[in-house]
Amino acid sequence: MVRHIERAGASATLLPVVALVAGMVSLQSGAALAKSLFPAVGAAGVSSLRVGFSALILLAVWRPWRRSLGLREAGIIALYGAALGMMNLTFYLALRTIPLGPAVAIEFLGPLAVALSDSRRAADFAWIGLAILGLGLLLPLRDAGGLDPVGVAYALVAALAWALYIVFGQRAGRVDGGQAVSLGMLAAALVVAPFGLASSGAALFDPATLVLGFGIAVLSSALPYSLEMVALRRLTRQAFGVMMSLEPAIAALAALILLGERLSPLQWLAIGCVIAASAGITAGGRRAAKAAAMTP
Template sequence: MISIQSGAALAKGLFPVVGAAGVTALRVGFSALILLAVWRPWRRGPERGEVGATVLYGAALGLMNLLFYLALRTIPLGIAVAIEFTGPLAVALAGSRRTLDFAWIGLAVLGLGLLLPLGDTASLDPTGAALALAAGLCWAGYIVFGQRAGRSGGGRAVSLGMLVAALVVAPVGLAEGGADLFTPATLATGLVIAVLSSALPYSLEMFALTRLPRPAFGVLMSLEPAVAAVAALALLGERLTLLQVAAIGCIVAASAGITVASRRSVKIPPDTGSST
């Protein structure tokens, strides 16, 4: 999450050069190349049922990145992250069965609500908000399909999924960025964004997806707005208000609570070594 938010700050600065779709194409394209080189998924053929899950996972991944960057053109980063979290929270809610689970999710929702500047919602661009919400729906699909794809091996799944994501976003990115995508400075910045925002964090998330219950993963990811707020303070000089500090406390408590509850009630599958 720290890596993703650092990459997001860098990516937004590149929007005036190649557009949001162009930055997405650079991010996902370089990430695919890096992950393919590291994991070399062609060393064995696809297993039964693996292709469909990987394609759905990759499509959700590509659309999630594209829609989120498109939303960032017109609404602030913190608000976009908070709206996008409707996706993983919905996944967590769908997988909950006990009253205590709903209590932790309610606390996370409260924290997200406190992070939103509710008094300024009238000034939010409706198109940007809708794009962030659509990115959240894709995030939910990323969690669901990522777990299925990851059963064949985390590194293999994330590299093939990123390749599918690159194929999904490349036409849109090329149409918007054009020849400016291929200047040395733009390519170098795109490579850094890819490492920070996709290659490293998505690999780590794939390992988490295959080892955590779905509700626990979904609510743990609700730390993202809190990390975004801290990154904004560190990288952009944006100071936190007391209300934002309270919101972060709610989210951290909810994440810790759902994790402890899930570890007690669900046996986490052991590492089978399939990722090596």
């Protein structure tokens, strides 16, 4: 009986971790495809295609209209969707003028801030420090002084939107995972679409562009955000925020496999720091939850 309970507990912990990692792998694959569309429709246009097609896919899959929403629930989902839309739009706008590495590093301030705000143990700060060290070794932050200030500003807005996405996403996930992510993506599309139409116009409706946009939507939004919603409903905000530090490690591995980009030993050390921090914060969160459950 005890072993059965332990196995059930391990499965409950493993599921959100696997979902989150699978979502990040899908996201990085879609990012490579998205970049190829920038010359055709621009950053806002790609963001509109990505979020718009994702909304259509998720609405068809989850059919959220089958369940009624209260006013409070609708408000939470609207906030979640607005954060999601602004996170996508401002990150792509940042990539127009600053390199991907610094943009990711700046945007990552969002989830790290969420993780730090929830910390109550000294060990949590040590793990977060290790994650920051890993990111500092992996990404070219030393070149930040020459970055375009407009691009940096967009990346900072994306970081804020990412933090709000985590906070509102966890609340929205308590409503109904599928309904929340589908209606949230619809809200995101309504936020982003005017920017895409204004910057790209009829170019957005070119057949080849639409096909690529659909593929980007599946890989970069519909699948990863659905998987993240599974994780958000089962992980603490703190664990989720720091686990997202796996993103640069997965990006580096994808670049090695798909593009043949090799990393230096120092960069692999950075990946090890990031993975260790993610594992440590997750294990620490689980132990803290167990201790709280045993406290009368």
